[in-house]
Amino acid sequence: xxxxxxTTQASTPYGHATLQALIDAAKPGDTVLVPAxxxxxxIQIDKPLTLEGRLWxxxxxDGQGNVVAIxxxxxxxxxxxxxxxxxxxxxxxxxxxxxAPNSVLENNRIEDALFGIYLERAADxxxxxxxxxxxxLPLSRRGDGLKIFYSPRxxxxxxxxxxxxxxxxxxxxxxPVRGNDFADGRYGLHLMQSDRHVIEENILRNxxxxxxVMYGSGFELRRNxxxxxxxxxxxxxxxKEANDVLLEGNRILSNRVGVYSDGSPLRPGxxxxxxxxxxxxxxxxxxxxxxxxxxxFHDNIFLDNxxxxxxxxxxxxxxxxxxxxxxxxxxxDYAGFDADGDAIGDLPYAAKSLxxxxxxxxxxxxxxxxxxxxxxxxxxxxxxxxFAPQPRLSDPAPLMQPPALxxxxxxxxxxxxxxxxxxLVMVAAALFIVWAGRRGPGGRRYVNVGKTHRATARS
Amino acid sequence: xNITVIWTLAQKELRDALRNxxxxxxxxxxxxxxxxxxxxxxxxxxxxxxxxxGRTAAGLINLVLLIIPLMALTVxxxxxxxxxxxxxxxxxxxQPVTRAExxxxxxxxxxxxxxxxxxxxxxxxxxxxxxxxxxxxxxxxVGLMGRTYLLSLAMLSVGVLVSAxxxxxxxxxxxxxxxxxxxxxxxxxxxxxxxxxxxxxVGQLLWLSLLNPLQVFKMAxxxxxxxxxxxxxxxxxxxxxxxxxxxxxxxxALMAAWIVLPALAAYARFQMRGxx
Numbered sequence: 001x002x003x004x005x006x007t008t009q010a011s012t013p014y015g016h017a018t019l020q021a022l023i024d025a026a027k028p029g030d031t032v033l034v035p036a037x038x039x040x041x042x043i044q045i046d047k048p049l050t051l052e053g054r055l056w057x058x059x060x061x062d063g064q065g066n067v068v069a070i071x072x073x074x075x076x077x078x079x080x081x082x083x084x085x086x087x088x089x090x091x092x093x094x095x096x097x098x099x100a101p102n103s104v105l106e107n108n109r110i111e112d113a114l115f116g117i118y119l120e121r122a123a124d125x126x127x128x129x130x131x132x133x134x135x136x137l138p139l140s141r142r143g144d145g146l147k148i149f150y151s152p153r154x155x156x157x158x159x160x161x162x163x164x165x166x167x168x169x170x171x172x173x174x175x176p177v178r179g180n181d182f183a184d185g186r187y188g189l190h191l192m193q194s195d196r197h198v199i200e201e202n203i204l205r206n207x208x209x210x211x212x213v214m215y216g217s218g219f220e221l222r223r224n225x226x227x228x229x230x231x232x233x234x235x236x237x238x239x240k241e242a243n244d245v246l247l248e249g250n251r252i253l254s255n256r257v258g259v260y261s262d263g264s265p266l267r268p269g270x271x272x273x274x275x276x277x278x279x280x281x282x283x284x285x286x287x288x289x290x291x292x293x294x295x296x297f298h299d300n301i302f303l304d305n306x307x308x309x310x311x312x313x314x315x316x317x318x319x320x321x322x323x324x325x326x327x328x329x330x331x332x333d334y335a336g337f338d339a340d341g342d343a344i345g346d347l348p349y350a351a352k353s354l355x356x357x358x359x360x361x362x363x364x365x366x367x368x369x370x371x372x373x374x375x376x377x378x379x380x381x382x383x384x385x386x387f388a389p390q391p392r393l394s395d396p397a398p399l400m401q402p403p404a405l406x407x408x409x410x411x412x413x414x415x416x417x418x419x420x421x422x423x424l425v426m427v428a429a430a431l432f433i434v435w436a437g438r439r440g441p442g443g444r445r446y447v448n449v450g451k452t453h454r455a456t457a458r459s
Numbered sequence: 460x461n462i463t464v465i466w467t468l469a470q471k472e473l474r475d476a477l478r479n480x481x482x483x484x485x486x487x488x489x490x491x492x493x494x495x496x497x498x499x500x501x502x503x504x505x506x507x508x509x510x511x512x513g514r515t516a517a518g519l520i521n522l523v524l525l526i527i528p529l530m531a532l533t534v535x536x537x538x539x540x541x542x543x544x545x546x547x548x549x550x551x552x553x554q555p556v557t558r559a560e561x562x563x564x565x566x567x568x569x570x571x572x573x574x575x576x577x578x579x580x581x582x583x584x585x586x587x588x589x590x591x592x593x594x595x596x597x598x599x600x601v602g603l604m605g606r607t608y609l610l611s612l613a614m615l616s617v618g619v620l621v622s623a624x625x626x627x628x629x630x631x632x633x634x635x636x637x638x639x640x641x642x643x644x645x646x647x648x649x650x651x652x653x654x655x656x657x658x659x660x661v662g663q664l665l666w667l668s669l670l671n672p673l674q675v676f677k678m679a680x681x682x683x684x685x686x687x688x689x690x691x692x693x694x695x696x697x698x699x700x701x702x703x704x705x706x707x708x709x710x711x712a713l714m715a716a717w718i719v720l721p722a723l724a725a726y727a728r729f730q731m732r733g734x735x
Binding site for chain 2: 232306363367368372375416418428430437
């Protein structure tokens with residue numbers, strides 16, 4: 001069909017069931033402007049069209065199957081509220097399911113959906129600026145907010161996702177993921193068997209795992225905020241048999257494990273480089289399987305993690321490079337000095353706490369974390385080197401000052417005023433008790449106990 | 460029991476505590492260290508651009524575990540035995556007051572002095588943290604202070620029990636210090652060794668460690684702040700999965716038991732003793 005593309009303004013504001021009719025009536029390449037209203041789904045788009053919602057028209061599914069199905073290439077869907085998908089995990093019921101290349105899904109709001117946006121064999125697509133809310137279901141029955149399957153070169157940018165299972169990119173190489181905010185799910189971002197991804201300036205918060213990279217090569221994670229990802233297998237970043245990975249300028253804060261590395265890199269000759277990242281306030285900063293090698297660390301900040309670096313199951317990490325070109329990392333527990341004033345510590349940083357070594361082999365001993373007994377144990381190991389374990393890693397050039405970090409999105413300031421009030425109330429209460437103790441009943445001061453009692457007994 | 464009498468005795472006890480050099484020393488140490496600790500963790504908050512309350516709290520927990528039991532145990536241990544040795548207790552009991560009133564007044568007064576000390580430490584550190592944006596949620600901070608206070612009451616009860624069982628002040632102090640060593644170091648180290656040699660299951664390890672009120676405090680505080688016990692490894696994850704939010708009740712019940720039972724035992728002993 002070779003019609004001239006035109007823009008159609010649909011005129012019926014309450015056109016129930018008319019959206020499908022509008023689509024059927026439009027010619028390939030048309031732009032259809034859809035006014036506000038509630039339109040009954042499911043909808044199928046089977047020709048190249050641009051559908052643009054004005055003032056958030058709603059496409060309401062019937063709780064069965066997909067709500068919007070895109071089966072033709074070059075379809076753009078923009079500015080809609082899409083809700084009410086089915087709940088079958090087997091059929092992967094989705095709010096928007098696109099199975100043709102060059103799909104553009106932009107600025108849509110997806111609610112009450114099992115799967116939010118599902119691209120299946122939809123190469124060169126764009127998923128940008130969408131907001132995806134999953135169903136209120138237990139995690140095991142939720143679907144993926146975003147599933148990108150066999151869709152290479154897809155751009156995922158500026159989306160917000162809450163309460164779903166994963167955002168997963170599977171067999172979709174060369175797809176950049178940028179500026180998204182994924183929270184309260186299982187895997188914030190899951191890359192499976194997929195190569196060459198740039199993952200930039202995303203916020204991954206309160207998931208079980210922030211970013212999990214499994215089997216692939218060529219990943220650049222830059223300036224992401226990865227915060228508070230917890231649970232029994234909670235990791236900020238997980239690397240499983242991933243090759244040629246660069247992590248740069250990420251803030252990895254307050255996760256159960258900051259970075260978990262399992263067999264990365266796997267391929268001979270490939271590397272994993274950690275540069276200028278902040279690992280702070282995680283229960284474990286970095287957890288690696290024993291005999292991991294060819295990881296390079298420099299200019300990172302390891303700040304106040306419960307345990308900075310552990311080796312799961314015991315062993316050491318000595319076959320990795322903990323400094324490059326004479327610059328190592330900043331360790332908040334470094335106890336050395338810098339006599340020659342070159343900002344590099346004169347003694348290597350060596351991780352050899354007896355307790356950390358013990359918990360690598362017997363993780364159940366973590367129960368004693370924060371106990372003074374643990375400090376006593378480490379002190380004893382230092383005093384009697386007989387018990388001191390072999391170092392697990394050694395940074396030959398630890399930095400004396402933390403290096404500057406690039407800015408990352410999404411950090412909130414602390415509630416200063418409320419905290420100040422609370423603290424002042426505590427001091428005031430304490431002083432009041434002292435004051436109450438200084439003066440006796442009725443404002444009189446008593447010299448000794450006997451008198452005190454007689455005075456009250458009479459009154 | 461006459462409330463006015465108890466209150467008067469409590470005030471007298473509070474005044475004595477404020478005159479007690481040891482007590483003042485412990486309070487000063489607690490305030491000073493928590494202040495230093497908050498300064499130290501602020502260095503980190505500057506780098507992270509993020510409320511490092513998690514680590515501040517962890518440092519405070521560590522500090523509380525060391526100092527608060529020491530303070531409460533010694534103060535409790537001094538209470539009855541020391542006064543008995545000085546003869547003031549006999550003088551007091553010769554007055555028309557019941558032993559229950561004396562005991563309640565003493566306990567209340569000591570409890571108030573501990574509250575002042577804990578409030579001062581947390582309050583001053585909290586001001587520093589708040590001014591420099593280093594603190595996290597105020598509710599969590601108040602919660603941590605509350606749990607610290609409960610721990611100090613538990614240790615006070617144990618200390619008073621030691622005092623009621625001792626004939627002399629020096630013996631009572633020695634007993635209190637030995638218990639401190641047990642609660643803080645020996646118990647945990649022993650349990651670590653037992654876990655390694657006997658291959659205890661995580662459930663057994665969890666419950667054995669919960670016999671120690673310091674561990675109860677620690678776990679409850681971590682649960683308050685992190686909302687999970689991930690920090691404590693497999694045993695913590697087991698506790699979360701097995702008991703979930705009921706853990707809060709379990710911790711509270713265990714702590715209440717540590718406060719009430721030793722205090723009751725101490726009272727019973729105090730009632731029975733003829734030499735006071």
